[in-house]
Amino acid sequence: MGKQATRITVNGKSHARVVEARLTLADFLRHELGLTGTHLGCEHGVCGACTVLVDGHTARSCLMFAVQANGSEVTTVEGLAADGELSVLQQAFMDNHGLQCGFCTPGMLITLTELLRDNAEPSEAEVREALTGNLCRCTGYAGIVKAALDAAQRLRGGTPSQPSPASGGGR
Amino acid sequence: MKPAPFDYHAPRHLKEAAELLATLPNVKILAGGQSLVPMMNFRYVIVDHLVDLGHVDDLRGIAVIDGRLRIGAMMRQRDLETSPEVARHCPLLAEALRHVGHRQTRNRGTIGGSLAHADPAAELPAVCAAYDAVLHLASIRGLRSVPFREFSLGFMTTALAPDEMIAAIELPIWRSGHGHGFHEFARRHGDFALAGAAALLDIGAGNVVRGAALAVFGVAEQPVRVDAAEAALTGKAIGSTAIQNAAAAAWLVEPISDIHAGGDYRRHLAQVLSVRALTDAARRAGVDG
Numbered sequence: 001m002g003k004q005a006t007r008i009t010v011n012g013k014s015h016a017r018v019v020e021a022r023l024t025l026a027d028f029l030r031h032e033l034g035l036t037g038t039h040l041g042c043e044h045g046v047c048g049a050c051t052v053l054v055d056g057h058t059a060r061s062c063l064m065f066a067v068q069a070n071g072s073e074v075t076t077v078e079g080l081a082a083d084g085e086l087s088v089l090q091q092a093f094m095d096n097h098g099l100q101c102g103f104c105t106p107g108m109l110i111t112l113t114e115l116l117r118d119n120a121e122p123s124e125a126e127v128r129e130a131l132t133g134n135l136c137r138c139t140g141y142a143g144i145v146k147a148a149l150d151a152a153q154r155l156r157g158g159t160p161s162q163p164s165p166a167s168g169g170g171r
Numbered sequence: 172m173k174p175a176p177f178d179y180h181a182p183r184h185l186k187e188a189a190e191l192l193a194t195l196p197n198v199k200i201l202a203g204g205q206s207l208v209p210m211m212n213f214r215y216v217i218v219d220h221l222v223d224l225g226h227v228d229d230l231r232g233i234a235v236i237d238g239r240l241r242i243g244a245m246m247r248q249r250d251l252e253t254s255p256e257v258a259r260h261c262p263l264l265a266e267a268l269r270h271v272g273h274r275q276t277r278n279r280g281t282i283g284g285s286l287a288h289a290d291p292a293a294e295l296p297a298v299c300a301a302y303d304a305v306l307h308l309a310s311i312r313g314l315r316s317v318p319f320r321e322f323s324l325g326f327m328t329t330a331l332a333p334d335e336m337i338a339a340i341e342l343p344i345w346r347s348g349h350g351h352g353f354h355e356f357a358r359r360h361g362d363f364a365l366a367g368a369a370a371l372l373d374i375g376a377g378n379v380v381r382g383a384a385l386a387v388f389g390v391a392e393q394p395v396r397v398d399a400a401e402a403a404l405t406g407k408a409i410g411s412t413a414i415q416n417a418a419a420a421a422w423l424v425e426p427i428s429d430i431h432a433g434g435d436y437r438r439h440l441a442q443v444l445s446v447r448a449l450t451d452a453a454r455r456a457g458v459d460g
């Protein structure tokens with residue numbers, strides 16, 4: 001039932017597959033393409049771990065069928081580091097303890113990549129609102145918010161904030 | 172957590188979509204998918220055919236026609252949130268949209284999908300209730316127009332026939348200078364509201380109310396217009412006492428109780444949030460206090 005020819009450009013590379021209509025975009029990325037950086041936490045649109053960019057806009061890839069993305073350009077977490085070099089945001093996550101187990105991180109990075117693209121100088125409140133669709137069970141969000149604000153500053157050409165010894169630690 | 176198998180259809184024209192809906196057995200419309208796909212993943216919903224309206228251009232677009240803002244049903248919530256037309260003509264809609272889910276779901280979710288899903292706690296049906304929106308429904312039998320009061324029939328129930336789709340939504344544009352207010356209470360930003368209120372006020376000389384609309388949502392099984400509050404405000408000078416007295420009518424809306432909140436608490440919220448929404452609307456219409 002329901003097989004469909006589908007072509008999706010992922011991180012700049014075009015992929016053609018014949019897939020079942022019920023295959024989610026998340027499973028297409030993970031199982032068909034082996035791009036397991038896109039995580040699945042809940043598969044019903046609550047946790048945000050599966051967030052990817054579809055034609056430049058964030059979307060939960062567990063709530064889209066691959067056939068809906070036919071002809072689209074998708075960016076996953078694997079597409080953020082150009083030539084193996086961490087993006088500014090990824091580096092800021094490292095420097096500010098923006099992750100612990102890392103399960104939520106791909107979704108966090110994609111969500112914040114969109115935010116920082118559209119808003120060069122987000123307030124802390126705006127960062128926190130942007131993150132309401134992404135759950136993290138480890139960090140308590142403080143390091144993630146700090147990383148986002150730090151990355152925004154670096155992208156504006158400011159100097160990276162010195163990671164203070166207290167940041168994200170103390171547990 | 173995987174949906175049951177189905178056949179996928181992606182029509183490009185309204186007519187083609189209407190024919191598919193009329194002929195395919197056990198068929199459902201896929202709009203933005205932000206409510207439907209979770210239900211399919213849980214297998215609460217099992218369909219044989221899915222008709223994706225995402226490629227039907229006739230269902231998109233936004234235009235001002237005869238004093239009404241006409242919005243294609245497949246307009247994404249995020250597009251409306253950032254639309255200058257919506258901000259200028261129907262600011263209540265713009266404000267409500269910021270509370271709808273999260274950026275990631277608003278990028279996909281559509282206004283038509285939200286109205287057809289008819290969750291009692293959803294923001295967009297409440298906005299349509301406040302504006303007395305008119306919905307244009309399409310099927311192989313043609314188009315028909317249904318006022319929102321007749322469209323919304325109860326808990327997740329609408330006047331849509333099984334083979335019908337929402338084509339467009341028309342919101343009457345209130346006089347420039349009118350005020351709007353929107354408040355909801357949710358446990359976390361982006362969660363479904365336990366209760367909320369949407370208000371519109373048109374205020375003339377001497378602070379006299381020329382027109383008032385108040386809708387509460389998340390309280391009953393569908394959004395409810397608080398007619399008694401509107402009647403109490405209209406034709407009289409507005410002020411904080413008038414707002415307090417009028418909003419008391421929200422207490423009369425018969426509430427639902429569930430695991431998220433009891434009926435009495437929802438009633439309390441409806442009243443408090445109505446005061447806040449009306450107060451914002453009055454302030455934006457140029458009246459303080």
Ligand code: FES
Nearest residue numbers: 041042043048062
């Ligand atoms: S896996 Fe998609 S939102 Fe949780």
Ligand code: FES
Nearest residue numbers: 100104136137138
């Ligand atoms: S780092 Fe573990 S869930 Fe966020």
